[in-house]
Amino acid sequence: MKVAILGFGTVGSSVARILCDLKPAGIELTQVLNRGVARKRVDWTPPGTHWTEDFEQVLRSDADVIVELVGGLEPAGTWVRRALEAGKSAVTGNKKLIAEHGVELDRLARANGAHLLYGAAVAGGIPVIPGLRQGLAGDRITRIEGILNGTCNYILSRMEAGAAFSEVLCDAQSLGYAEANPSEDVDGYDARAKLVILSRIALRAGLDVKSVFCRSITQVDAVDLVYARDLGCTIRQIAKAELHPDGVSAMVGPMLVPLRSPLAWSRGTENMVLVSGQYGGDVVFSGHGAGGHPTAVAVVSDLISLAHGSRPVDLPSRATPVSGEFELRHYIRFIVKDAPGIVAEIAGALASEKINIDALFQRPGYDKADLPFVVTVEPCAASSLRRALDRIGSAAWLAQPPLDMPMLGE
């Protein structure tokens, strides 16, 4: 099986390195494509490796499989489509492409007797996609909770230890964990694409990517991690999807996670996926979700599967309506200019939506003009809570808009 790697960056060169080290039976690296390929060229690939900048050359070559690692929707999408149409199989780690066009590309692969594998698109080195497809196809998965973005997990687990958001973000950028523009990570779009892919495979639900609600972790303040700890919790960026008779609830954003939950164990850039099945109960996968080598392991594993003639189990999904509604406990943090009647006003707004207050926490030692306190409420629909908070709206005593976060159970 002749393999062409498109994109010789961190992951692409790791794939080549592992292929050269492990020499898996029946797999031969024959082509490498990259822009400005001259400066990318290395001397340790097999002697016959053809280096090129021209996709047409790859397409005309005898490569059986393309490994697409350029990322983004274009030209990656066109390249994968044209390769599949030419009867070549494709392996990709492109979560954005698979989240938005995976169903169409799967269909195209089938129609052309080719195969499309994307184990590297979610949680890199953790075999979540093969585990779900091959190992949990016999269950009815009803819920996914995942830590799918290593950058956010690095930031929040450092903040848990007392660091400030801006400082940690700088560190993450200088360590190469976060982009100069960190929006894809911190605002949840990266995790959302992965959640959409997992929902398709595990819940058999095709979700429209842009309909999945994202909340940024930038709104999380150091004080939230202090209050979370008081509540026996920590804060993680969670991607959550749940199957209901009439659709799927899905959301990405910062949530309170009990310290006893597996989701709280993830440290640094680790990823974790927890799926709950009707028959098998909870299964947890964790490990290194990103980085050149772990992601390359997923790519090489997909190549080995193809070389062994192992075909992925093709689980049909159907387009499914998605809402951001979860019936969960919530944490609401206010920062106020202290004045009489604030709690009464909040309680009234919540009561008008029939939301029960669970507890009220106010730590001593803060400035009265910038006073944080926290209200937790019993399980309620996210939309009712949103309406209640809208009623408080722009009250004069609010020093900044309140932040509400769902609280997950153990």
Added chain:
Amino acid sequence: MKVAILGFGTVGSSVARILCDLKPAGIELTQVLNRGVARKRVDWTPPGTHWTEDFEQVLRSDADVIVELVGGLEPAGTWVRRALEAGKSAVTGNKKLIAEHGVELDRLARANGAHLLYGAAVAGGIPVIPGLRQGLAGDRITRIEGILNGTCNYILSRMEAGAAFSEVLCDAQSLGYAEANPSEDVDGYDARAKLVILSRIALRAGLDVKSVFCRSITQVDAVDLVYARDLGCTIRQIAKAELHPDGVSAMVGPMLVPLRSPLAWSRGTENMVLVSGQYGGDVVFSGHGAGGHPTAVAVVSDLISLAHGSRPVDLPSRATPVSGEFELRHYIRFIVKDAPGIVAEIAGALASEKINIDALFQRPGYDKADLPFVVTVEPCAASSLRRALDRIGSAAWLAQPPLDMPMLGE
């Protein structure tokens, strides 16, 4: 694809139940075999299901796949062999059979154009085998550490909370977690069979089952869990295998696990597998390793793979010598009739094997005639430690033989 279930106990009836509920495309339950089948017969399987006590009938039938869930080496082994020889594929959860004869049976399947799948043989509902085969084939796995026996984990996690071994064992038996004769579980033979299967798939190392050293958890005393806690650890039955240039080190037995290690997170009957790869680093799988439904999920997933024409990646293994040698820190617990010179004698025995003492712990409040204390030593080979302890041998001051346990790192 017509399916015959052999063995209609807890797992077999769960498999039938899930097949009836989920109705996976292309899978039809046509036969059920059990001894005294009349009393096993249920009314909710598909109308045409044929119930029988006679394996010859199954073999002559048009069933494409047998699901072997009778367990043990015989007649299960003969039935699987004869089915494969007849060109029928086989799905089994029989760890003993696959540990001892898996290589031969895999070969037999290939020779007859049939397939043998056994995702249910290790860690039931956790997709470890598919995860390793499909998702981590592209790594070089060098180490496996697993909690592979739910009964032992239930016992040790209850003991961690203060209960006594004998009491917990009784509870485990009345809850159906442990057999009347618990030796397979507590002495490590069950976990050993699973470790041998995982070593074959992950390390590509064929180990002789009986050559893998097992130590019973029955030697663990309540006091060990107290000292373990002082050391920032807990105790778990761990199945561990490590690849070296000249073979594999493997062992099953109670070990000290740091509280910060994922292995300490497992509670109750949970299973957990941690594999370490040269490229992808550590990956953790956890969930319900046993029980009717979780095990049945693995069986049904294997059936779905077969029905979809998905073939397992066939990773060749080679027969590999195995030793019980690990270069690890060790915990050694003595129970002595207190007398002068004991520590000097122990220190001398350890020094004679060039083993460095790390620390010595002695909690107050114990009877001087039955006094527990603990020595931890720096990393040393298990065989040196064994020789050192043999030197102390049957010293008059020993109230009972010392217990040594490896201490795992974080």
